[in-house]
Amino acid sequence: MKDLYSLKTSLSAGNMCMKRLEAMGLAAGMLTAGAYLVPRSLIEHQVLPISLTLIFVFLAIWRLFYYKLQKTAHFKSRIVILGTSEEARKIAEHLQGYHSLGYEFKGFIDDVYDKPPLGMLPPHILGYCAQLQEIVEREHIDKIVVALADRRGKLPIETLLACKLHGVEVEEGTTFYEQVCRKIMLENLRPSWLVFSQGFTIAPPLCILKRLVDLFLTVLVLLLTAPLMLIVAILIKLDSAGPVLYRQERVGRYGKVFAVLKFRSMYHEAEAFTGPIFADKHDNRITRVGRVLRTMRVDELPQLFNVLRGEMSFVGPRPERPFFVEQFAKNIPYYTQRHSVRPGITGWAQVCYPYGATAEDAVEKLCLDLYYIKNMSLGLDLRIITKTLQIVVCGKGAR
Secondary structure (H helix, E strand, C coil): CCCCCCCCCCCCHHHHHHHHHHHHHHHHHHHHHHHHHCCCCCCCCCHHHHHHHHHHHHHHHHHHHHHHHHCCHHHCEEEEEECCCHHHHHHHHHHHHCHHHCEEEEEEECCCCCCCCCCCCCCCEEECHHHHHHHHHHHCCCEEEECCCCCCCCCCHHHHHHHHHCCCEEEEHHHHHHHHHCCCCCCCCCHHHHHHCCCCCCCHHHHHHHHHHHHHHHHHHHHHHHHHHHHHHHHHHHHCCCCCEEEEEEECHHHCEEEEEEECCECCCCCCCCCCCCCCCCCCCECHHHHHHHHHCHHHCCHHHHHHCCCCEEECCCCCCHHHHHHHHHHCCCHHHHHHCCCEEECHHHHHCCCCCCHHHHHHHHHHHHHHHHCCCHHHHHHHHHHHHHHHHHCCCCC
């Protein structure tokens, strides 16, 4: 799969495992189909499962060794950041905060290095933009990340091209930030980057396959949780007055409003006097049973019927209420782009970011949602579902 054998690309253990599973799944499917469609093939039906198991085990051992080897000093990719913008500082902070990424941050290059911006970690700037090639040669740089706030008349195109021709990677700050942080940076994000960057291509075959997987998982989970849902319905009726199910308007794909279904976890008509507000950690509107349901995420189970009706997907950006969507769309750029796919019961933002109740939280979640939309795949969906199960078991982040 892509990037598995690139010495200049660092993958986390989770991403490497998912890519390995994708490759093994594809190979297993092709081999199984070949073995049964062509009975006279050289592959014995009894040998196939054993072979696939042994291959997976040996690949896992090799990948663990390779992963450890890539983190050593000899295999680390030395990076310099061109610019001292807010984007540049965010990238530097992330590189220094996560040493396991396989990168060695050497410093900044900018023409304003005599007055380093406050909060830069660390404030060591290697020199001027005109000294770029000299610094690259002296520090043995492997990658240049371009993160200049204003590139007009400042971008050393000829020097960057010369460095690239000598084997040094040159990458835009926005693209590198996405690769390292697994989210998209909204600051200084240009519409042209969204248009011309790889991704954001939702092919019809992927949509069909994703829908089939949604239907299969939904039916399977409904069959497994039917007894639990019956018990929950009885407990809700015994705990407080009101309906078992709670219907709430949410904004779905293409901005279409639909009624999301949830087990009622608050007192009946809890927002009659407050209006639409986010749930607080110690919200007194939540019932005793509702607090347990929210902790275990059981209140979300009725949304499986929304998936069956085609209003939601198993994985996707969480649907938001029209009241908040209207507010966020006015103040947050590209916010409506999250409505280009079906909303999900769980999503990349939900497994990577805690519950948020502010505009700043909405911005962070949008960065993660845009990353999911840009890189949407069944492999990423599987990773999100796996992380969701871990969160449900541990009961983290609920309100």
